[in-house]
Amino acid sequence: MDQDPTTVNQETTPKVTHEVDSNYTKHDIKISSEKKRTGLIVGIVVAVLLALCGGLILWFYLWYSNPDQVAYDAMTHLIEAENVGIEGGISIINPDEDSALKMLSIAFDASSNNLPSSTAAKIMFIFDADKVEGDPQILIEVKNIVMRDGVIYLQIGGIMDSINSLEIDDDTRASMEYFLNTLEAIDNEWWQISIPDLLETMELPAQQNDALTGMYRCAMQAINSDMSGEIATIYKQNQFVEVKSSKQLAPDVEDVVDALEAGHKAYELTINKDKMASFVNRLPETQTANDFFACYNDVAKQYGGERLSTNDFDEISAEDVEWPDSEHLRVFLEISQFEHRLRSVNIFTYDDDGQTTGGGIVVFKYDTVTVNPPESYRPITELFDELSEMFSQMFMVPIEENEEELWD
Numbered sequence: 259m260d261q262d263p264t265t266v267n268q269e270t271t272p273k274v275t276h277e278v279d280s281n282y283t284k285h286d287i288k289i290s291s292e293k294k295r296t297g298l299i300v301g302i303v304v305a306v307l308l309a310l311c312g313g314l315i316l317w318f319y320l321w322y323s324n325p326d327q328v329a330y331d332a333m334t335h336l337i338e339a340e341n342v343g344i345e346g347g348i349s350i351i352n353p354d355e356d357s358a359l360k361m362l363s364i365a366f367d368a369s370s371n372n373l374p375s376s377t378a379a380k381i382m383f384i385f386d387a388d389k390v391e392g393d394p395q396i397l398i399e400v401k402n403i404v405m406r407d408g409v410i411y412l413q414i415g416g417i418m419d420s421i422n423s424l425e426i427d428d429d430t431r432a433s434m435e436y437f438l439n440t441l442e443a444i445d446n447e448w449w450q451i452s453i454p455d456l457l458e459t460m461e462l463p464a465q466q467n468d469a470l471t472g473m474y475r476c477a478m479q480a481i482n483s484d485m486s487g488e489i490a491t492i493y494k495q496n497q498f499v500e501v502k503s504s505k506q507l508a509p510d511v512e513d514v515v516d517a518l519e520a521g522h523k524a525y526e527l528t529i530n531k532d533k534m535a536s537f538v539n540r541l542p543e544t545q546t547a548n549d550f551f552a553c554y555n556d557v558a559k560q561y562g563g564e565r566l567s568t569n570d571f572d573e574i575s576a577e578d579v580e581w582p583d584s585e586h587l588r589v590f591l592e593i594s595q596f597e598h599r600l601r602s603v604n605i606f607t608y609d610d611d612g613q614t615t616g617g618g619i620v621v622f623k624y625d626t627v628t629v630n631p632p633e634s635y636r637p638i639t640e641l642f643d644e645l646s647e648m649f650s651q652m653f654m655v656p657i658e659e660n661e662e663e664l665w666d
Contacts, residue, residue, distance in 0.1 A: 323595070325525060329501045330494070331598035332591070337490045341626050342371045346602075348618030353609065358389040373406045373482060374629040395423040403631055408478045410451040411632055417445040436648055443644050448635035459639045469561035476553035485546040492541070498534035501525035507590040507604045518592060522601055527589040531576035542568045585612070599624070 336342060347365040361384040368377045383396035397420060403411040418441065431438065453474050457467050504524040507517065518524055541547065547568070555565045581587075585608065592602040603620045 325501045325503060326497075328523075328525065328593055328598050329499050330497055332593045332600040333493060333497070333499050334490055335597070335599050336622070337493060338486050339624050341624060343367075343369045343623035343625070343627065344620050345623065346618060346620040348605070348616065350616040351614065353615060358385050360384050360386045369627045369629055373404055373408075376403045376629045377401070392425040393423065394420075396420040403629060405629075405631060406482060408453060408474070408481070409631075411448055411635055412451060412638075413446065413448045413632075414444055415446040417441045440645060440648055443641065443648075447641075448632040449638045449641055450635045451638045455637065455639065459642075465561055469557060469563060472557035472560070473554060476550055476557065479553060480546055480550040483546045483549065485544055488544045488546065489541075492537055492544070496533040496537035496540065498530045498537055500528045500530055501591060501593075502528075504590055507592055507602070509588055509606060517602075519601060521596070522592050522594050525591045525593060527591050527603075528584075529579070529581045531579040531581060534579050534581075535574045535576050539573045542571045582607075586610075 345367040347363065349364075350362045352359050352361060363382045363384060364379060365382075366377070366379040369375050378399070378401045381398045381400070383394075385394055385396075387393075397416050399413075399415040401413045401415075405411075418438075421438070421441070426434075454471060457470055460467075462470070502525060504526045507524045551566045551568075557563065558565050587608070588606045590604040590606075591600060592604070593600055600622055602622065604617075605619070606617045607615045609615050
């Protein structure tokens, strides 16, 4: 009897059962899920970063680097900076070709826009060697320090050295004796100028002295006040500085050496006269101005003086703003690309024929500085006493000589 194939060895062949390890299954599925999620997350992160970078690039080039935004940021940073110092120089060419004076050069350095501050300037007169005798070296140095209380220290140097470089004969020197003595007394000496001390020396009537002292106190309070925030707000509403991108910090001429600092861009400046007039007209409305008016008016009321108010200041219009056209003046600004901080201002001036008449550069410094008065100085009142004595002797000599002639 034939057997059914389906029943062959059913009893002798063991039944195979596949058991699945649940722990292994969970572990296996988990690894597969992580791989898929990691790839998805990485893709999302990359996409977001690309979007952010693309947005940042668009933001930087389309908005942040827009000339209008650059100009606004640069002026706002300048106004609100804790300290702003400047250094640089200007040159002025004498348009008179027949004059012996060829050019005037001024180098300057100012430590701060706030008190206390110090300023130094060197003024050099440059002559045409073919039109002068000898080798005149006229270099005058002026230094001043202004303390927070308004006391000024002033020094003028190089006067006698400059005069001695001129070929002056003995007769001329003799005729200028008193004048030269005056200059010698001033030369290279630090002089202290204190308004209260000067008022005391003038021996004014008590009421007048008190009134002037009170007005001086009001002025010093205004000078020492911080109005940068108010000015920044007014400027935001009247952005009169406008710029356009430039290839360099000078007109497109071959003989100009471009000194553009790394990380900075060049812009050419123009002034919106309407906005500048509006900016100026708003200044008397600031809180600092109103505080000064109130202080001044209290003094005026006490001593019978005239009062001040914003109505005493006439408003100006665009026609009143004196700013030369681009044919006579071109100004270039050097501004950092990322901070939008103004580094330098480069100036070029021209005559009606397009010939250069001068130029200069101003470099801005934002570091905090310490300013101290000079170690030794003399009160300016001592100089007045010396000058008074010199002039009295100068005018008394002819009188004494005339008296001797009368007796003879």
